[in-house]
Amino acid sequence: MDTVASTTKMNRDEIFDLMKQFITEVIGEEFVEEMDITPESSFTKDLEMDSIEIVSFSEKIKAHFGDQIDFTGWLSSMDLDQLINLNLGMIINYIYECQ
Amino acid sequence: MPVIKVNNRDVHIQELNKGAAETVLMIHGMFSNLSVYYFNIAPILAEHFHVVMYDLKSHGMSERTLHGYDLNSMTDDLNALMEALYLNSVHLAGYSFGGLIALKMALRFPDKVKKLVVIEAPDPKDEKARGIIDDYSREFLEHYVENFTDTTKVKMGKRQMERNHRMYEYLFYQTSIKSDMIAEKDFLDEPQITLLNKETLLLYGADSNCLETGKELNEKIKTSELTPVPGDHNIPIQEPVLIANMINTFFMN
Numbered sequence: 001m002d003t004v005a006s007t008t009k010m011n012r013d014e015i016f017d018l019m020k021q022f023i024t025e026v027i028g029e030e031f032v033e034e035m036d037i038t039p040e041s042s043f044t045k046d047l048e049m050d051s052i053e054i055v056s057f058s059e060k061i062k063a064h065f066g067d068q069i070d071f072t073g074w075l076s077s078m079d080l081d082q083l084i085n086l087n088l089g090m091i092i093n094y095i096y097e098c099q
Numbered sequence: 100m101p102v103i104k105v106n107n108r109d110v111h112i113q114e115l116n117k118g119a120a121e122t123v124l125m126i127h128g129m130f131s132n133l134s135v136y137y138f139n140i141a142p143i144l145a146e147h148f149h150v151v152m153y154d155l156k157s158h159g160m161s162e163r164t165l166h167g168y169d170l171n172s173m174t175d176d177l178n179a180l181m182e183a184l185y186l187n188s189v190h191l192a193g194y195s196f197g198g199l200i201a202l203k204m205a206l207r208f209p210d211k212v213k214k215l216v217v218i219e220a221p222d223p224k225d226e227k228a229r230g231i232i233d234d235y236s237r238e239f240l241e242h243y244v245e246n247f248t249d250t251t252k253v254k255m256g257k258r259q260m261e262r263n264h265r266m267y268e269y270l271f272y273q274t275s276i277k278s279d280m281i282a283e284k285d286f287l288d289e290p291q292i293t294l295l296n297k298e299t300l301l302l303y304g305a306d307s308n309c310l311e312t313g314k315e316l317n318e319k320i321k322t323s324e325l326t327p328v329p330g331d332h333n334i335p336i337q338e339p340v341l342i343a344n345m346i347n348t349f350f351m352n
Contacts, residue, residue: 031258048256051134052159076142080336
């Protein structure tokens, strides 16, 4: 279980690396190897994550950051078009600002 | 990730607002998963209710199972899940095939169901609904994904297409889903439906092919009300906030 509630604020690069780790755990290493994951990568188009994989990803964020970050609440405030256009950089910013 | 053992099988569940006095249990549709509720509908209901979502067998992140896709088995599963979670009675909401499971649950285990929401439940005798299974092919999947999937409107890339293809192949050709569904074709014509005495909210898309089924159910169930929602069969994706608010009001009153 990844329940390391970090007390020190992570910088954007550290958050990016953590997000890459979560994505790898959710979709599998063999797919990640073929991809160039960047902050511009969109969840649905570039990473091809479907909604149940985004549920898994959200669970990992919840397990890691706990109540510090209401990731699901943030996602649920978006409409479908916003969700489709969601990229990694937006998530990194959101987490960075919540810390 | 919350995966619990129910009848010795892994079931993926998600719960929100565990401390609330009353529980809303939500059932997704066939070839879908709990994410149809997770992002929009469930968080709104969780403002007042304990919300439980689960992935049906062989769907989402629940364990694959070869048999038991008939409504008796599906409601046995649900009953066992409620026991595992120590839930005596719940408000129940089901979408599409999940709506049929919700109806069956209220008929078989009336003490366990308070109020009922049925969203876009199809008539299983509808050839078109069952035809999906007979006509399955890779081309069919591409067409189906473009038009009928209730999890996402996003066009699928290669990895997703493969993933879905594997799921459909498994469900269609290895499990008993096909024969189990055909065996249920007369479910909505059974006289017991008219004996249902739960307050029931029927939510159907105004442009849905299933709207007629909604009207028929509304005539059969004396304690029901039918509310058309703008959209087609995909109303939980098209109007999640509206649907959530309607369910909320119905369960609260």
